[in-house]
Amino acid sequence: MNNTIVIINYGSQYTQLIARRIRELGVYTEVIGHKNAKEYIQKNQPQGVIFSGGPASVYEKNSPSIYKEIFDAQIPILGICYGMQLMGTLLGGKIHAGKSKEFGKSDLRISSKKSSLLLEKIPLQSTIWASHGDELNVVPKDFSVLAKSNHEKCIAVIEHNTKPFYGVQFHPEVTHTEHGSQLLHNFVFSICKCKKTWQTKTQIKNAVNQIKDKVKNQKVVLGLSGGVDSSVTAVLIHQAIGKNLTCIFVDTGLMRLNEGKKVMDVYAKNLQLNILHIDASKIFLTALKNVEDPEEKRKIIGKKFVEVFQREAKKIKGVKFLAQGTIYPDVIESSTEGGNSHTIKSHHNVGGLPKTLNLELLEPLRNLFKDEVRKMGKALGIPAIMIDRHPFPGPGLGIRIIGAITKEKIKILQEADAIFIEALEKEKLYNTVSQAFVALLPVRSVGVMGDQRTYAYTAVIRAVNTIDFMTATWSKLPYEFLEQVSHAICNQVQGINRVVYDISSKPPSTIEWE
Numbered sequence: 001m002n003n004t005i006v007i008i009n010y011g012s013q014y015t016q017l018i019a020r021r022i023r024e025l026g027v028y029t030e031v032i033g034h035k036n037a038k039e040y041i042q043k044n045q046p047q048g049v050i051f052s053g054g055p056a057s058v059y060e061k062n063s064p065s066i067y068k069e070i071f072d073a074q075i076p077i078l079g080i081c082y083g084m085q086l087m088g089t090l091l092g093g094k095i096h097a098g099k100s101k102e103f104g105k106s107d108l109r110i111s112s113k114k115s116s117l118l119l120e121k122i123p124l125q126s127t128i129w130a131s132h133g134d135e136l137n138v139v140p141k142d143f144s145v146l147a148k149s150n151h152e153k154c155i156a157v158i159e160h161n162t163k164p165f166y167g168v169q170f171h172p173e174v175t176h177t178e179h180g181s182q183l184l185h186n187f188v189f190s191i192c193k194c195k196k197t198w199q200t201k202t203q204i205k206n207a208v209n210q211i212k213d214k215v216k217n218q219k220v221v222l223g224l225s226g227g228v229d230s231s232v233t234a235v236l237i238h239q240a241i242g243k244n245l246t247c248i249f250v251d252t253g254l255m256r257l258n259e260g261k262k263v264m265d266v267y268a269k270n271l272q273l274n275i276l277h278i279d280a281s282k283i284f285l286t287a288l289k290n291v292e293d294p295e296e297k298r299k300i301i302g303k304k305f306v307e308v309f310q311r312e313a314k315k316i317k318g319v320k321f322l323a324q325g326t327i328y329p330d331v332i333e334s335s336t337e338g339g340n341s342h343t344i345k346s347h348h349n350v351g352g353l354p355k356t357l358n359l360e361l362l363e364p365l366r367n368l369f370k371d372e373v374r375k376m377g378k379a380l381g382i383p384a385i386m387i388d389r390h391p392f393p394g395p396g397l398g399i400r401i402i403g404a405i406t407k408e409k410i411k412i413l414q415e416a417d418a419i420f421i422e423a424l425e426k427e428k429l430y431n432t433v434s435q436a437f438v439a440l441l442p443v444r445s446v447g448v449m450g451d452q453r454t455y456a457y458t459a460v461i462r463a464v465n466t467i468d469f470m471t472a473t474w475s476k477l478p479y480e481f482l483e484q485v486s487h488a489i490c491n492q493v494q495g496i497n498r499v500v501y502d503i504s505s506k507p508p509s510t511i512e513w514e
C-alpha cells in the first residue's frame with residue numbers, strides 16, 4: 001500500500017499519538033504489532049516505518065524486536081525512544097541501561113554541522129519531551145550523532161550516513177516537543193516522499209465505494225444509539241446504499257431528556273435515514289426493578305438490549321450485514337501486543353451485539369481515529385451539536401441513578417440533567433469540559449421552599465476534564481454558574497431540594513458514580 005507509514009507498536013502510551021500526528025499531516029498510517037511486522041511490510045510495501053517507544057529494555061530477555069532483513073529493504077526507518085535503542089543495538093551500537101534517566105521536559109541541541117533532512121527547519125536549540133531510563137551510548141558503525149539533549153549528556157538524534165535510518169531518543173509526537181510536528185513532517189515528506197492524500201473528502205469517497213462493493217444490493221442493519229460513532233457509521237452507509245440500511249434505535253427509557261425525539265429529528269427527518277424507533281422502556285424498567293448493584297444493572301441493561309435488538313432485527317427480511325461503529329483505537333487495543341488495556345468497570349457497551357445473529361460485520365470506521373470520525377460526520381452533514389457531544393454511557397441514566405431505578409427518578413434526573421447541560425451550552429462552557437452530567441442520589445434531606453418544609457432528593461453535578469477518560473480532573477466551573485444551575489434545578493425540578501458539586505478527580509473516583 002503506497003503512501004502509507006507503518007508504525008510498529010512496542011507498547012508506548014504514545015503510539016496512537018504518532019499515528020494521529022501523521023494522519024493530521026495528511027498521510028495514512030497504520031499501527032501494527034511487532035510480530036506481524038515482516039509479513040505486513042513485505043506485503044504492503046509502506047513508504048516508511050516508525051518503531052515506536054515502549055516500556056521494555058532492549059537487553060531484557062524476550063524484549064520485543066524486529067526481523068533483521070528490514071534493514072536491507074531500503075525503506076526509511078525512524079526509531080523513537082525504545083525504537084531508536086532497538087535499531088541502534090541491532091545495527092551494532094550499545095545501550096547503557098538506566099544511566100541517565102530523562103523524564104519530561106528537556107533541551108535539544110543540534111550539534112552536527114552536517115545538514116540533515118530530518119532536522120530541516122528545526123532551530124539549533126529547542127525544547128523536547130523525553131521519557132527514558134536507558135540510552136544509546138555507543139552509536140552503530142556508519143551512524144552520526146546529530147543532536148544531544150539533557151545538557152548535552154544524552155545522544156538525542158542519530159542518522160545513518162548513507163541509508164535513510166534515523167533515531168530520536170525523545171518523543172516528537174507529544175505537543176510538549178516544540179518542533180515535533182516539523183520533525184515528523186520532515187520524515188514523512190522529505191525522507192519518505194509521501195503525498196498528502198489522507199483527507200476527509202477522500203476518506204468518505206473510499207469508504208462509500210468500499211461499502212458499495214461489499215454490500216452490493218443486500219441489506220444492512222445497525223444499532224443507532226445517537227452517539228458519534230454509530231451515527232457517523234449510519235450516515236456513511238446510508239450514503240452508500242440508501243434504504244437498504246435499517247437502523248434500530250432501542251429507546252431504553254434511560255436516555256437523556258427528549259433523546260428519542262432528537263435522534264429521530266436529526267437522522268430520520270433531516271438526513272432521511274430509515275430508523276425503527278423501538279420504545280422498550282417498560283422492558284428495561286421491569287427488569288431493573290429493585291436492582292441496586294451497578295454491575296448487575298449493567299448486565300441486565302446489556303442483556304435486554306441484545307434481546308430487543310435481536311427481536312427487531314429478525315423482523316427485517318433478508319438482512320446480511322450487521323454494521324457497527326468500531327473505531328481504530330478499539331482495533332489497535334485488541335490486535336497489537338503491548339496495547340494499553342485498562343478495564344476499570346465492565347463496560348457493557350450497548351451496541352456490542354451478539355454473534356448469534358449470524359450476520360457479516362460491516363465496520364466502515366475501523367481505520368479511523370475519533371477526531372477523524374468527527375470530521376467525517378460534519379462533512380456528511382450531521383449537525384455539530386450531535387457530533388461534539390460528550391460521551392454518554394451505554395447503560396445511560398441507569399448508572400446515574402444511584403441505587404434502585406424508578407420511573408419517577410428517571411423523570412427527575414432527566415429534567416435536572418437537561419437544565420445543567422443547557423446552561424453549559426448557553427454560557428459557552430459545554431466545549432470547555434470533556435463530560436458533564438447530573439447524578440441522582442438516593443439520599444433525601446430536609447429543605448424549605450416558601451413556607452413549606454420539603455423532604456427531597458439530592459442531585460450531584462459532575463463535570464470533568466480529561467484526554468483519554470482513564471484519568472480526569474474535576475472542572476473548575478465558575479461559582480456564579482454553579483449557583484445559577486443549583487438555583488434552576490431546585491426551583492424547576494420537583495423532587496430535588498439540594499444540589500452538590502462533585503470535586504473528585506479520577507483516580508481515586510471514577511467519572512460516573514456507578
Ligand code: XMP
Pocket residue numbers: 298344345346347348349350391392393394395435469506509510511512513514
Ligand atoms: P468511568 O466511570 O469508568 O468512566 O470513569 C469512563 C468513561 O466511560 C463511560 N462509561 C461507560 N460507557 N458503558 C459505556 O458505554 C458503561 O457501562 C460505562 N461506564 C462508564 C463514562 O461515561 C466515561 O465517559
